[in-house]
Amino acid sequence: MGTLTELFAPDRIAVVGATAREGSIGRAVTDNLLPAFDGEVVPVNPNYEEVMGLSCVDEIGEAAADMAVIVVPPKIVLPAIEQAGEAGVENVVVITAGFGETGGDGASRERELKEIAAEYDLNLVGPNSLGIMSTANGMNASFGPDSPEAGNMSFMSQSGAFITAVLDWANDEDVGFKDVASLGNKAVLDETDFVDHWGDDPDTDVIIGYLEGISQGREFIDTAREVTQDTPIVLVKSGRTDAGAQAASSHTGTIAGSEQAYEAGLDQAGVLRAESVQDLFDAAQMLANQPVPENNDIAVITNAGGPGVMSTDAVGDSGLEMASFEQETLDKFSEQLPPEGNIYNPVDIVGDADVERFRDALDIALADENVGSAMVLSCPTAVLDYEQLAAETVELREKHGKPVAACFMGGESVDDSAAILSDAGIPNYFDPSRAIGALDSLWEYRGIQQRTYEEPADFDVDKDAAREILERVEDRSDNRLGVEAMGLLEAYGIPMPDGEIVDAPEDARAVAERIDGDVVMKIVSPDILHKSDIGGVAVGVADDEVADTYETLITRARNYQPDANLLGVQVQEMADLDSGTETIVGMNRDPQFGPLMMFGLGGIFVEVLEDTTFRVAPVSETEAREMTEEIKTAPLLRGARGRDPADLDGIVETIQRLSQLVADFPAIMEFDINPLVATPDGVAAVDIRLTVDPENL
């Protein structure tokens, strides 16, 4: 697949199925293209000589086009695409619906469509797309009612209706776009392709989107993390909640990935995730128009104490902090402000402040090196000229090159000043918390820009040994393996307590004698899942009791299930639970993102408090370390309440090594090390459980 430059900037567009019939989509697309498109429009329709004043060709081959928009009925879409391919048209937008989204015939039609697109290496948008638009060349190749105004954001959406709603709103609010793409069923081109393209587009400063799913999770992460170094991406990914995920799945007909995977994956990709339409555009407009702050300390300049306090709460809720001013700044404020003012942040310049006092205070604050950004927060008063204040605010933003948000509170009396601010890319909000929220997105993006992505470590492992152990699953009916597969850990260098699986009492005794101190003994059988429940586990067994205990465990297992497949008894060194902390390192395979790593503290912390964290594998050392740091119970690992700190490096390395194992073997569907006991001196994987898909081995 080539670049999408030609898709958005074609010279000649063939509208396959163009017609002048009122109310038809063919008419709507032609209507949208005609008035503003810089290039040529060629109707393709064997039934007409001309369409809307343009002479019509019978077949796309005659159009000499470099882009085709297809609006013919579903049953003749495939031949139309094939003809486009034959004719060397590489860019195709399929507006026609009735494909994957309908199931049945439509789904098989979509599979064929993909094959044809692959055969001709087409840049194909859709099917079931509203179309695409670009304000750079006036192209509106869609059947939507509105054309976008020009701007520096590019916008993709998995919902065409959402595009129509946004354009209707955006044109009213003077919010503009570079390109717009309705992704439709994403049979060929998906979000990763558009992110990749717009990341290289000098006219796109922010990428925004509405997605219900991500088709290829890992590819998306790898592409987006590069793009977001220069170009912020803000997305609403719906299906955040269980109810939403169900609705998304029924809307798009795809298997939903887990929310944990999306949350981890989008974060790893450097995407700013908006929770609502309002958040999406608040963040996007700020990112599209303002510089990124050097630090997270904000100054609030206000003529109203109450709203000043509200804004401080909003700062407290955000990643920003109220700036502490330098002494010089405080001195200047002391000189400038009336005695009833407040020289500390929020700076209260008092209700009788005129524009001059506002301007001077903002100038003083922005000049302070501690101040990364500022908000002008004002209530209407008789002495304050809002338009003049807007002009001064714009000027000071330019002078200092720091981001500034405006919260000129009021209704109609604010409109003119808001227009002045908006023209300079400073949005105005009635609610201080929205202004702070928008500034916070800038700061969050700054953090993303400063990330350095490192390659996951490549540990020296014994892949063949691991494969051999995994293959044992072929003898099992339930695809599961347990402690009998502890060799996997050895092959991948994950520490475990000393121990062995034995099948005779005297061997048990020999192992126990080698191990210094009491041992733990466990029945090993794929048929007995809950060993403890049947008395299949013995803790703290002394050397001289080991042989007897072996017999007892075997007898209990036989009594419980006479035909159970008994692989023996595991004799294991006792983990030091007094000085150790039980953790869980787990993994499951997400349908969109692939292997998803999990980390948390064992027992109630995971089961009752759900204090867990996730990353899409393979994870780098930094990512693994973040996992150990971001759970709420992290202080327990670091040694809260007088405990010795656990071996964090050991946990981090275990996460990385398991990540490598599950990346190496796509057959591993689930893997839990539970518990991984972490003491001050090291870690040990005491028990494991995994599910393996033999067909992927």
Next chain:
Amino acid sequence: MGTLTELFAPDRIAVVGATAREGSIGRAVTDNLLPAFDGEVVPVNPNYEEVMGLSCVDEIGEAAADMAVIVVPPKIVLPAIEQAGEAGVENVVVITAGFGETGGDGASRERELKEIAAEYDLNLVGPNSLGIMSTANGMNASFGPDSPEAGNMSFMSQSGAFITAVLDWANDEDVGFKDVASLGNKAVLDETDFVDHWGDDPDTDVIIGYLEGISQGREFIDTAREVTQDTPIVLVKSGRTDAGAQAASSHTGTIAGSEQAYEAGLDQAGVLRAESVQDLFDAAQMLANQPVPENNDIAVITNAGGPGVMSTDAVGDSGLEMASFEQETLDKFSEQLPPEGNIYNPVDIVGDADVERFRDALDIALADENVGSAMVLSCPTAVLDYEQLAAETVELREKHGKPVAACFMGGESVDDSAAILSDAGIPNYFDPSRAIGALDSLWEYRGIQQRTYEEPADFDVDKDAAREILERVEDRSDNRLGVEAMGLLEAYGIPMPDGEIVDAPEDARAVAERIDGDVVMKIVSPDILHKSDIGGVAVGVADDEVADTYETLITRARNYQPDANLLGVQVQEMADLDSGTETIVGMNRDPQFGPLMMFGLGGIFVEVLEDTTFRVAPVSETEAREMTEEIKTAPLLRGARGRDPADLDGIVETIQRLSQLVADFPAIMEFDINPLVATPDGVAAVDIRLTVDPENL
């Protein structure tokens, strides 16, 4: 203090300090009163014969007024109030600033003002108030630039500037008010008085407000919980965050109560707390105009799948749930909708839906008994007439008497339909999550209406014995008591392990022999805070070791601090920690709300995870029970992970009994039972620590 009816509906208003001087507050107030006030306005100013065409009197006594607005300079405010009192004017609004908010002279002036107000039993607003307004009689007794439009919400604010901003905005948005009050310094009348008054006002359907503090917490709770049975209260209480609390405190000059106390107190009061200005008005307008839903199940009717999914996420974030339709409803949808539609919730009536299809679908959904509320969610299309859809939406809301929210997405093309909706009290939002959030407030209010408030239990206790123990603090330099005050628990019927404090080894032995099993022994000394650190605690001591251990503990204490005041050694039954859960029941005294009860699980759960919950005392049984249910670790008490459930009734009763103790003795500043060990069979307070203010005994 009488009712505030006359304050908001006076016949004659004296403006003390009225003047025609441009730019003066006296001029602004007179200007605001003249055009619309139903009653008489009498300027009071010895310097003028007439002011703005009204004949002026020299003294308020000559004005025959029933309300006075005072705008004279600070130094002559007090005599003016006194004259008002002498003249029998019971309602006074003091606009003049320069009182408590300035500290120093102003603060002492405010104290005098309070005395005068008390002497004449005045309904006094302010000082430092913007003024008050009522649209019932056209009274704008303020110096703000705008007058409100009429409506059914009454609005109070601790920030006058916020009132000017809100009115400017509200007039633009057609949002109206019954009364508006700027509380100023709240020297006499405070939020509780206004809530009390508006609760009885038949023209006030919703009370909203902006507060930075609540003057008398307990009184507010008791008043508001009655009012909110009929009239919802929505408040922004700022200072939610640490930074905000600091800013609020510096703005109002009052000692801030803790955020935990506000959170608990406002909840106990039945107040809906808004986190932002937007949330405040979204909730208030919904409550002011729409019926309360019978259940929390919402139906979403949409012509756009994507926004439907977004709204489902918003429902997932709220207290609402997506309704499951009755079979009859599903059958009707199947009949009505095209095959590509979705008859399940969100109901997708597809992009080509006209008004008729929208109307029928909404009608079907609202007729379903499972459906408590509905949202009409639409994207602009060529076939949809938004104005007609608005009219149908209004009609169906009336027909079914269920709340309906609108999300007609778009810009200018929505304006006319939004006006139709707004006239009928249906707000329209571009963002589905705002519409859902507003509906959620209705559901939350329904929960408040259904609360039944019960009196706290009145346990039979030995108050005299408790007092005697508390008085021992008078001998202490640090106001603290510890285990030596365990008798308090006995006096208030809180169970504890068997034990005694003894001062001789043979007595220790005697106590130990009476107790069945090993004992715990602890040094008892007000001078030794961290007993464990100096080896002052011995656990699991057998009978025959008790006497020796006694000597050892005493020796260690003497070595550690030769002059320590040793009260003896506590010999205590060992708590059953194996089957028990350590909890903490605590209390501290909040400057605004008084005694604040805390509950949580001991150790890391409180210290690392901060999993705690709070209630203002005295707490009822229901409130105490809620405390045990709402912490995140509640499942551990209920018996998660195979444990036996703890004695929840015992914990609940302990919370209530401690609540009674701290309510009975205002001298108790802090009290911690830590741990209160809860086993399946009961609870036992193992250790206590309290701080007592001897001056309040």
